[in-house]
Amino acid sequence: MNDLVLQIERGGVLLEFWGQTENSVFMPSDDSLGKNIYEIMPAEIAQPIMACVEKALQSNDPQSFEYQCWTSGCHYEVRFVVCGKDKVTVIVSYISEHKETEDKLKYHDSLTDLPSRYMFNDRLEQAIARAEREKQMLAILFLDIDNFDNFKHINDMMVHKMGDQLLQKIARRVMIGMRKTDSIFRFSTEAAGHLMARLGEDEFTILLTDIKNVQDPAIAAQRIINLLSEPFVAGSQEVFVTASVGIALYPSDGKDIDTLLGNADMAMCQAKSRGKNNYQYYSESLNNLAVKRLAIENKLQKALDLNEFMLFYQPQIDISTGRMIGAEALIRWMQPDLVLVKAGEFIPLAENTGLILPIGEWVLRTACSEGKGWQKAGLKPIGVTVNVSSIQFTQENFVEKVSRILSDTGLDPKYLQLELTESAIMKNIENTINKLHSLRAMGIQIAIDDFGTGYSSLSYLKRFPVSTLKIDYSFVRNLVTNPSDQAIVNAIVNLAHNFNLEVIAEGVENKKQLELLHKCGCEGAQGFLICPPVNPVILTEFIKKDKR
Structure with a gap:
């Protein structure tokens, strides 16, 4: 120089x-x-x-x-x-x-090419600042290879360095697996930029951002443990490894880098003390919750194959005439111990694990088949409403799947209404509009569920070919006593009518609510006042007794 x-x-x-x-x-x-x-x-x-x-x-x-x-x-x-x-x-x-050269050594681990501790800390500091600003959770997963000592002592004696090869393969498998697996990892990869780092010889850390609930990190940790359960080939030998994972959450387990990493490390040590090849939260109460959640997930994996799901239906009526105009299909899970589980207890888990796709398709096919079955039995045709997850709706072949199910079951598309939340239709606007137009061209009705609770955009609402707005039960619950809720319901009804849309109110429980909804001009209602969700046999009797 x-x-x-x-x-x-x-x-x-x-x-x-x-x-x-x-x-x-x-x-x-x-x-x-x-x-x-x-x-x-x-x-x-x-x-x-x-x-x-x-x-x-x-x-x-x-x-x-x-x-x-x-x-x-x-x-x-x-x-x-x-x-x-x-x-x-x-x-x-x-x-x-x-x-x-100095920066490369500072920011990257030369063996695995993962980010170094320095870079991970930098990304974590940024993520903490963002989480604090936006009032969000994040999680640190501290991963340690349980049986790496078995390979370390022979590493220097081998030409091909078995231990080094193994670490490289572990890092690669986890990174590839994280990119391919559930939404927790995909979202975090985009948000954090650098997700996984090598901290020590056989220690790795993973940053999960934008955590929606405290159970999500447990799902991610179990995915990693599952990824590592398949054998590796190092040198000419097939080897098996297991890993212990510790989980610390921001802000409950720490609000700075050192505290979070330290608590995640302590949780990892706790996982080792409990037999290794498992994960532990820093909080004992969350460990108990994670165990329960994992048990439900394992059962959920088998529920479709064992035919444990069933549909209940909640009738919808025309407020003016009292006549039945449709029924909303609601999934229930009848477990082998005869415990009936409502959708709210397992659908979020199904969405996080990707099981929502086969479950959602089963719901749609079953509802269409049962709707056609009532018509074949000579009953009055009614519309069947099916809730669609945002994950389902964003699938490229969603429209084709709906078309195929209608063809297979023989249900006329005009008797099918798909219910989407505001958050679902506000993702990828142009793609949403194209899909909705394709569905409407087939004759399918489209309803926006829980209207007013999401981020409504009137500029987009006029472009969406929807037929119905549904008023969320949170506005109906205190409708009789709360003037603000009355004003909101009036506004939603007027808005819908200006767009030539019909309105159905959910959660109607007493006659006073029904009278006020009628006075506001709301066309339809559903709730316990009319009828709670019932199985197909009881709904059949309900349809028979309905005025023709």
Whole structure:
């Protein structure tokens, strides 16, 4: 490496120079002598150099000191040596290549090419600031390979370094697995930028951001444990590894980097003490909740195959006439112990694990089949409403699946209504509009569920080919006593009518609510006042007794 040596007197005049640096932004010549360095150097270099020159002269320190600067994409190291009362020797060295190597070692683990502890801490600090600002949770997963010591002691004796190969394969498998698996990982990858890091020899950390509930990290931890359960090939041998995972949550388990990592590490040690190859939360109460959740997930995996799901239906009536106009299909899970589980207790888990896709398709097919069955039995045709998860709706082939199910079951599309939440239809607006138009072209009705509880956008609402708005039960519950809820219901009804849409109110429990809804102009209602959700046999009797 060549250096540029400058001799500068007080005030900044260049007296002498020798040599030049590689990729230098200053190429001195004889014409430079006698000029002020501000005339011959970029200000971004001249200014800090002169500040250091003045500092050196004031201290009158014969020893050199160093200063590093960055300009025009290049890094320089500058050393200053006082030479007499008014002169300073300045030695400028180009160090960009050294700096790049240093930064790579600082930010990345050379063996696995994962982010280093330094980079992970930097990303975690950013994530904590964001979580604090947006009042969100995040989680740290601290992962340690349980039986890595079995490979460490022979690592140095083998040409192919079994231990090193194994760590590389572990890192690669987890990273690839995280990209392919459930929504928890996919969302976190986008939000955090760098998700997984290597902290120590066989220790890794994973950052999960935008956690929706405290059970989500347990799902992620179990995914990792499952990923590592398949054998690895290191050298010429097939080897098996297990991992223990500790979980710490922000903000409940810590609000700074050191506390969160320390508590995640303690939770990992607790996982090892409990037999290894498992995960533990830092909080014992969350451990108990995670165990219960995992048990439900394992049962849920088998529920479809064992035919444990069934549909209940809640009738919908025309408020003016009292006649039945449709029924909303609601899934229930009848477990082998005859415990009936409502959708709210397992649908969120199904969405996190991807099971919502086969479950959602089963609901749609069953509802269409049973709706057609009532017609074949000679009963009055009624519309069947089916709730659609946002994960289902975003599938590329969703419209084709609906079309195929209608064809297979023989149900006329005009008797099917798909119910979507505001949050579902507000994702990828143009794609949503195209799908809704395709569904409406088939004759299917579209309802927006829980209207008013999400982020309604009137500019988009007029572009969505929907037929019905559903008033959420939270506005109906206190309708009789709360003027604000009355105003909201009035506004929703008026808005819907201005868009030529019908309105159905959910959660109607007494006659006063029904009277006020009728007075507001709401067309339809459902709730315990009319009929609670019932099984298909009871609904059949309900349809038979309905006025024709």
